[in-house]
Amino acid sequence: MTSQQLGDEMTDLIIIGGGPAGMFAAFYCGMRQASVTLIESMPQLGGQLAALYPEKYIYDVAGFPKVTAQELVDNLLEQLKLFNPNVRLEEKVVSVVKIAERHFIVKTDQNEYHSKAVIITAGVGAFEPRRLEIPGAERFEKSNLHYFVNDLNAFAGKKVLINGGGDSAVDWALMLEPIAEQVTLIHRRDKFRAHEHSVENLMNSKVNVVTPTEITELHGDDIITKVTLSDVKTKETQEIEVDAVIVNFGFISSLGPIAEWGIAIEGNSIVVDSRMETNIPGLFAAGDITTYPGKLKLITVGFGEAPTAVNNAKVYIDPEARLSPGHSSNMKL
Numbered sequence: 001m002t003s004q005q006l007g008d009e010m011t012d013l014i015i016i017g018g019g020p021a022g023m024f025a026a027f028y029c030g031m032r033q034a035s036v037t038l039i040e041s042m043p044q045l046g047g048q049l050a051a052l053y054p055e056k057y058i059y060d061v062a063g064f065p066k067v068t069a070q071e072l073v074d075n076l077l078e079q080l081k082l083f084n085p086n087v088r089l090e091e092k093v094v095s096v097v098k099i100a101e102r103h104f105i106v107k108t109d110q111n112e113y114h115s116k117a118v119i120i121t122a123g124v125g126a127f128e129p130r131r132l133e134i135p136g137a138e139r140f141e142k143s144n145l146h147y148f149v150n151d152l153n154a155f156a157g158k159k160v161l162i163n164g165g166g167d168s169a170v171d172w173a174l175m176l177e178p179i180a181e182q183v184t185l186i187h188r189r190d191k192f193r194a195h196e197h198s199v200e201n202l203m204n205s206k207v208n209v210v211t212p213t214e215i216t217e218l219h220g221d222d223i224i225t226k227v228t229l230s231d232v233k234t235k236e237t238q239e240i241e242v243d244a245v246i247v248n249f250g251f252i253s254s255l256g257p258i259a260e261w262g263i264a265i266e267g268n269s270i271v272v273d274s275r276m277e278t279n280i281p282g283l284f285a286a287g288d289i290t291t292y293p294g295k296l297k298l299i300t301v302g303f304g305e306a307p308t309a310v311n312n313a314k315v316y317i318d319p320e321a322r323l324s325p326g327h328s329s330n331m332k333l
């Protein structure tokens with residue numbers, strides 16, 4: 001869904017953050033025939049749902065008695081594809097500046113975008129994986145040190161070392177075990193935090209589980225070829241040969257630069273009015289990032305705030321436009 005639409009081209013809206021609120025807001029732009037660029041710092045859309053709890057069931061989204069977080073994200077993706085918006089992944093927004101009425105400049109760590117209005121749906125801030133704290137480790141991030149698994153088959157026939165003790169680490173180990181030549185899972189504690197059922201499957205699988213162990217050295221020039229593992233208690237070390245290292249220590253998030261954009265902030269949240277507009281006209285916000293009296297940080301609330309923000313942004317962009325979108329059931333798609 002990504003496109004090369006970059007630089008000076010002006011869109012009606014830029015949406016910052018591709019969690020559920022941002023995804024639904026981007027879809028809703030299509031409902032109002034507003035052009036949009038959706039920018040997300042992670043390699044995937046879905047926000048907290050995809051990053052933190054993809055396998056968990058959610059019970060409080062209207063119309064879904066029970067849905068896993070990933071299924072909800074997949075459905076949002078399908079809905080989003082209806083209008084095929086411009087989606088920019090792995091770009092972190094670093095600044096938003098209003099240079100004139102109906103003209104914002106949004107800079108990411110890679111590009112500069114222009115739009116008539118902006119909606120911030122940045123949740124608890126940009127997510128980043130918690131990284132391996134070994135000097136020089138970052139030089140392998142472009143080759144075989146991974147913090148995400150997007151394609152299991154990329155590890156086919158390989159010797160894979162996975163480091164982590166939560167659900168993702170254990171799930172990846174179990175999913176890769178039949179595909180990879182060998183899977184070793186290490187964790188610095190003896191006990192895994194993952195779901196008991198997954199841990200039981202792990203212990204009955206062919207995954208080589210080594211605990212309490214941590215990585216102390218990565219060897220190789222452009223790619224990691226060998227890893228030194230150290231027993232956390234005895235400090236005994238061993239070296240193992242690897243083709244790939246996958247680290248899952250969870251994610252960290254922070255409001256980061258958002259706090260410096262001149263927007264009224266209360267605690268870690270952006271103050272909005274009943275139009276979901278911030279103190280800067282034309283700059284709106286929706287979802288977990290917002291605050292107002294009685295605010296609830298729930299997916300379903302973000303799903304309501306997103307259309308409110310888009311419809312009001314539409315009026316900001318074109319004061320002649322109607323606020324009310326009419327009923328979607330009257331549309332012919």
Ligand SMILES: Cc1cc2nc3c(=O)[nH]c(=O)nc-3n(C[C@H](O)[C@H](O)[C@H](O)COP(=O)(O)OP(=O)(O)OC[C@H]3O[C@@H](n4cnc5c(N)ncnc54)[C@H](O)[C@@H]3O)c2cc1C
Pocket residue numbers: 016017018019020021022039040041042046047048049052053057058059060091092093094121122123124125126127286287288289297298299300302
């Ligand atoms: C374990 C867990 C279980 C939960 N269960 C439920 C539940 O059952 N029901 C419920 O209603 N809610 C639940 N929640 C809360 C729910 O996940 C949040 O309310 C929801 O994710 C908020 O959506 P959002 O789109 O506002 O923000 P987020 O999901 O946080 O998404 C924000 C996105 O913006 C991106 N971003 C931030 N800053 C930038 C930037 N500068 N540049 C680019 N991208 C940026 C982030 O990377 C992120 O992907 C749960 C939360 C957790 C952690």
